[in-house]
Amino acid sequence: MKDILVLMEHRQGAMRDVSLEMLSGAAKLGGTVVAVLLGKDVDAFADKAAGLADKVIYVNDAMFENYNSRAYQKALEALIAENGPGLVLIGNTAQGVDMAPALAVSTGFPLVTDVTAIEMDGDKPKPTRTFYGGKLNAHMNMKDADTYILTIREATFPADDPSKSGEIVKTDNPVSDDLSYRQFVEYVEPEVGDVDITQSSLLVGVGRGIREDKNLPIVEELAKLLGADLAASRAVVDAGWLPSDRQVGISGKTVKPKLYLAVGISGAFQHVTGMKGADVIVAINKDPDAPIFGIADYGIVDDLFKVVPKLTEKVKELKGA
Amino acid sequence: MNMVVCVKRVPDTSESEVHIDGSGKGIDTSRLSFGINECDNYAVEEAIQKKEALGGNVTVISLGDKQSDEVIRMALAKGGDDAIRLEDEAFAGSDAVAVAKALAAAVKDVEWDIVFTGALTDDDGYAAVPVALGEILGVPFATYVKKLEVMDDGKKVKVGRELEGGLMEMVEMTTPCVLGIQTGINEPRYASFKGIKQAARKEITIKSASDLGLDASDCGEAGSWAALEQFTPPVVGEMAEILEGEPDETAGKLAGILKEKGLV
Ligand SMILES: Cc1cc2nc3c(=O)[nH]c(=O)nc-3n(C[C@H](O)[C@H](O)[C@H](O)COP(=O)(O)OP(=O)(O)OC[C@H]3O[C@@H](n4cnc5c(N)ncnc54)[C@H](O)[C@@H]3O)c2cc1C
Numbered sequence: 001m002k003d004i005l006v007l008m009e010h011r012q013g014a015m016r017d018v019s020l021e022m023l024s025g026a027a028k029l030g031g032t033v034v035a036v037l038l039g040k041d042v043d044a045f046a047d048k049a050a051g052l053a054d055k056v057i058y059v060n061d062a063m064f065e066n067y068n069s070r071a072y073q074k075a076l077e078a079l080i081a082e083n084g085p086g087l088v089l090i091g092n093t094a095q096g097v098d099m100a101p102a103l104a105v106s107t108g109f110p111l112v113t114d115v116t117a118i119e120m121d122g123d124k125p126k127p128t129r130t131f132y133g134g135k136l137n138a139h140m141n142m143k144d145a146d147t148y149i150l151t152i153r154e155a156t157f158p159a160d161d162p163s164k165s166g167e168i169v170k171t172d173n174p175v176s177d178d179l180s181y182r183q184f185v186e187y188v189e190p191e192v193g194d195v196d197i198t199q200s201s202l203l204v205g206v207g208r209g210i211r212e213d214k215n216l217p218i219v220e221e222l223a224k225l226l227g228a229d230l231a232a233s234r235a236v237v238d239a240g241w242l243p244s245d246r247q248v249g250i251s252g253k254t255v256k257p258k259l260y261l262a263v264g265i266s267g268a269f270q271h272v273t274g275m276k277g278a279d280v281i282v283a284i285n286k287d288p289d290a291p292i293f294g295i296a297d298y299g300i301v302d303d304l305f306k307v308v309p310k311l312t313e314k315v316k317e318l319k320g321a
Numbered sequence: 322m323n324m325v326v327c328v329k330r331v332p333d334t335s336e337s338e339v340h341i342d343g344s345g346k347g348i349d350t351s352r353l354s355f356g357i358n359e360c361d362n363y364a365v366e367e368a369i370q371k372k373e374a375l376g377g378n379v380t381v382i383s384l385g386d387k388q389s390d391e392v393i394r395m396a397l398a399k400g401g402d403d404a405i406r407l408e409d410e411a412f413a414g415s416d417a418v419a420v421a422k423a424l425a426a427a428v429k430d431v432e433w434d435i436v437f438t439g440a441l442t443d444d445d446g447y448a449a450v451p452v453a454l455g456e457i458l459g460v461p462f463a464t465y466v467k468k469l470e471v472m473d474d475g476k477k478v479k480v481g482r483e484l485e486g487g488l489m490e491m492v493e494m495t496t497p498c499v500l501g502i503q504t505g506i507n508e509p510r511y512a513s514f515k516g517i518k519q520a521a522r523k524e525i526t527i528k529s530a531s532d533l534g535l536d537a538s539d540c541g542e543a544g545s546w547a548a549l550e551q552f553t554p555p556v557v558g559e560m561a562e563i564l565e566g567e568p569d570e571t572a573g574k575l576a577g578i579l580k581e582k583g584l585v
Pocket residue numbers: 206207208209210232233234235236247248249250251252253263264265266267268269270271274284285286287290302303304305335336337441465
């Protein structure tokens with residue numbers, strides 16, 4: 001089997017989990033695993049990658065100090081041409097999706113995005129991805145090519161403990177293009193609000209099922225009674241019903257409360273990623289097929305407008321007793 | 322500032338079961354309602370807000386059958402000026418790159434400084450069209466855009482890209498460019514009654530693959546990176562213990578469980 005090239009992602013001085021996950025997953029597909037590390041003075045990441053890769057190609061250049069999709073694309077074009085890998089794995093992250101489709105267009109190699117499983121058929125990957133917000137799995141047949149590009153959803157592969165000591169090969173920056181048409185300016189940290197939901201031990205999460213912000217008091221009352229804080233899905237935050245610091249999920253916060261009570265939340269993986277570590281997960285949703293029931297411990301399939309007020313009543317009774 | 326906004330008509334599957342049809346490659350849509358893709362609704366709003374602030378023209382483009390007209394007209398009703406719909410049997414089975422090739426061909430005949438798309442579709446979820454389109458057109462691009470500021474008389478834009486954890490990456494790029502818009506960037510308006518009436522009379526230009534100068538090898542499955550082989554239901558982990566009964570009973574059971582676990 002031909003080599004597998006895996007792009008290491010890092011940001012603000014930290015290696016991102018997806019990088020190590022992809023190295024671990026790649027090792028199980030067979031073939032030589034080559035980590036590609038683009039950065040500025042990130043020798044520690046090279047050592048880390050070497051623990052899970054057969055070889056690390058490390059380009060140390062100021063151009064890669066902060067992520068720039070153009071610089072990354074150009075560097076990968078050159079490294080792919082030089083190394084002729086059979087497979088290129090890139091995280092399906094905010095960085096990965098901003099670059100991989102352009103890389104596929106410019107190299108002419110086929111791409112499947114947001115892959116959640118890979119089987120190999122000789123040199124050709126047979127990726128699985130989801131459609132309809134996770135309601136169906138789709139098995140994809142890629143166009144025949146010398147190199148296949150996949151973007152891999154986070155947490156698709158478990159990250160193994162380091163077991164290799166791959167050779168670290170320092171390589172000159174292959175990029176000489178003028179990339180001034182797109183420039184990194186700065187990172188802007190998310191705003192901090194009154195409540196830090198990452199510290200809450202009990203959370204009531206509200207989703208689009210609440211329909212309107214004027215319905216929020218029914219969950220607020222329950223949360224208050226339980227001594228819980230309110231959290232929300234992105235849909236609720238986008239609608240402006242709750243502030244963004246209450247958002248749980250990939251682009252929000254990761255929470256680990258003792259209880260996460262999901263009310264009218266469908267359970268999109270972007271949300272679930274942020275709350276699956278809760279000790280007890282309870283879901284109230286009228287759709288029996290809502291993915292949230294696949295990760296909840298307890299579920300009620302019913303109209304939240306009927307169940308939540310009753311639950312508030314019952315908790316009140318218990319507390320009174 | 323002239324703008325193009327790409328919109329797709331998609332089924333709303335957020336509250337319903339999705340059944341695989343007999344072919345194994347499609348779904349039963351008979352009981353689903355359809356509408357504009359969620360991100361595209363924000364893309365339309367962003368284009369219209371920029372037009373209101375800076376002047377210019379907004380062209381709405383969709384690849385889809387006749388039923389997509391309804392989605393196009395809604396975007397026109399909110400302030401879009403012209404519309405093009407790409408329709409051809411040859412487009413069947415297109416993945417993100419085949420869609421991007423068709424959109425790229427369609428915008429060649431339009432004057433534009435920014436092409437807006439959504440960041441991803443609710444049905445396929447490739448999240449690849451904006452970036453592939455930018456590369457095909459040979460212009461700068463950015464996706465997951467949650468902030469947009471036009472600078473230097475429209476010669477440049479400063480965009481905020483939403484990264485994991487709510488961190489924003491601010492980047493500057495020159496125009497013309499392609500931007501993939503993420504939800505939450507603005508507050509999409511509702512169309513006015515007057516707008517809807519006016520939009521009903523507007524013409525939607527229909528273009529086929531050959532009108533666009535596209536080869537068969539650029540379209541549909543032939544022009545795609547990958548073809549859908551088969552849908553299967555997702556493998557669900559251990560399902561939740563479902564509490565059965567009327568709301569009074571289920572709420573009582575749940576309260577009991579919470580008490581037992583020391584959570585109340
Ligand atoms: C790059 C990216 C990042 C993202 N990051 C996040 C993130 O950080 N956090 C996040 O949450 N999402 C995130 N999303 C969005 C995510 O994909 C989903 O769109 C979102 O989580 C949906 O929110 P929801 O479950 O509230 O809404 P929906 O999916 O619309 O679900 C509403 C649910 O309510 C149920 N319901 C409706 N009415 C009732 C009723 N009366 N009683 C009971 N149940 C009812 C429905 O059955 C449905 O299951 C991200 C998406 C992208 C592309």
